Amino acid sequence: MPWCPKCKNEYVDGVKTCVDCGCDLVGSLEEMExxxxxxxxxxxxxxxxxxxxxxxxxxxxxxxxxxxxxxxxxxxxxxxxxxxxxxxxxxxxxxxxxxxxxxxxxxxxxxxxxxxxxxxxxxxxxxxxAPAGPVYEAASQKAENFKSGAYTLLGAGIVGMILLICLLAGVLPIQLNGSTKYLTGGVMGALFLVFIVMGVLSLKSSRQFEGKAKEESALKEELRRWCDENITAEAVDASIPDLPDAEEARYFRRTERIRAMISENFLNLEAGYLENFVDEIYPQFFGGDGQ
Incomplete structure (x- = not known):
């Protein structure tokens, strides 16, 4: 049944124009939306x-x-x-x-x-x-961040446990009596244990990201080889209709076109990874444009 896209009125078959507003009728609700x-x-x-x-x-x-x-x-x-x-x-x-x-x-x-x-x-x-989105962070950088955090947590947890044991053993010149001693020991012990567990988990995550970083590095090399063989500045500009004169607008249109060319040959690339990669190789093709 035809619908009016402006008035949202439904008409019988054969009617072409809305009698209220004069708009051409559409044939489905999807078009009306x-x-x-x-x-x-x-x-x-x-x-x-x-x-x-x-x-x-x-x-x-x-x-x-x-x-x-x-x-x-x-x-x-x-x-x-x-x-x-x-x-x-x-x-x-x-x-x-x-x-x-x-x-x-x-x-x-x-x-x-x-x-x-x-x-x-x-x-x-x-x-x-330009499409907004989260800033891409390379797997190698994530691995380094997790490793740094793991060492900090493990160091704090282990040193804290040693000091707590020394405190409870009476080695340190600090005296805790009765329930205060056990309460302090329990709370601080649990805290330092959490530090150690979090440090171990962070270290495990860093190793996982190190493996992913190697995969990203291999993928980046493959992408670079493909771009060197299949992309030129002249081909990119020729494929963009009405290339603007403003340099910022040119940069946006060019990077969007390069991303599209890569996506046609490399499926399922993460959007953030692809955008970061294109930003890296852009000066290789348009370095003389002042960008």
Missing amino acids: KEGLIFGTQEEMEELLSFLSCNGIKSGELRFDETEDLYELFVSPEEKGRASRYSGIFQKEKNLREKKKAINNNSFEDMQEELAETEEEAEEEAVEA
Whole structure:
């Protein structure tokens, strides 16, 4: 049964347009669940839809609103946040291109200042559009952290146990009498024992991460060899439509493209690991761009 995406009204088969708002009806509830992102002319919306599609947003759909006499771009709720940020980048880059075309009609110095401001705004938008997530920590670094913590806990626990035994044996010049002696001994003994157990567990974890670090090192070497053989700066730039002029925006688009190329050949890579790896190899291909 057809539905109105705006009024949420259901119609009988054969009806094409909502009688209340004039919107084109959609054929399923899934299509109706898409949310409106932005209004505009057909040319503007088709250009934005193409830009979003190139950046991995596949749920975009154009619908004509007869009431407003405009086209509206719809996306799924899951992709609306990313689509909104990419829409901002698209608009900044569009404004930048328009201002560059107008240089011949305005004062050169004034236009240069305006272009610099626009490029700064585009860079800020690109940084905001980058997917947020936890900072990746290499397995070798985790192993080192666990090992350091293990030695600290074991040292504190063992030294504490020795001092406690000396205290209870009367070797230290501190006198504890009656129930105080046993209460102190029990509490401190349990505390130092916990230190020792935690130290042993941390040491065990460090050895596990050392093994994982060797696997990561081998994987990184394999990834580097593949990138050296299959990725070039020219190929990356050629595969990105409408490569922006702002350096920060270029960096974001390039790294996203490199991650996609690697993911097509190496499945199930951890997102944080892949992002960290691409950041490492980026200067190898674009080191002369000032990034």
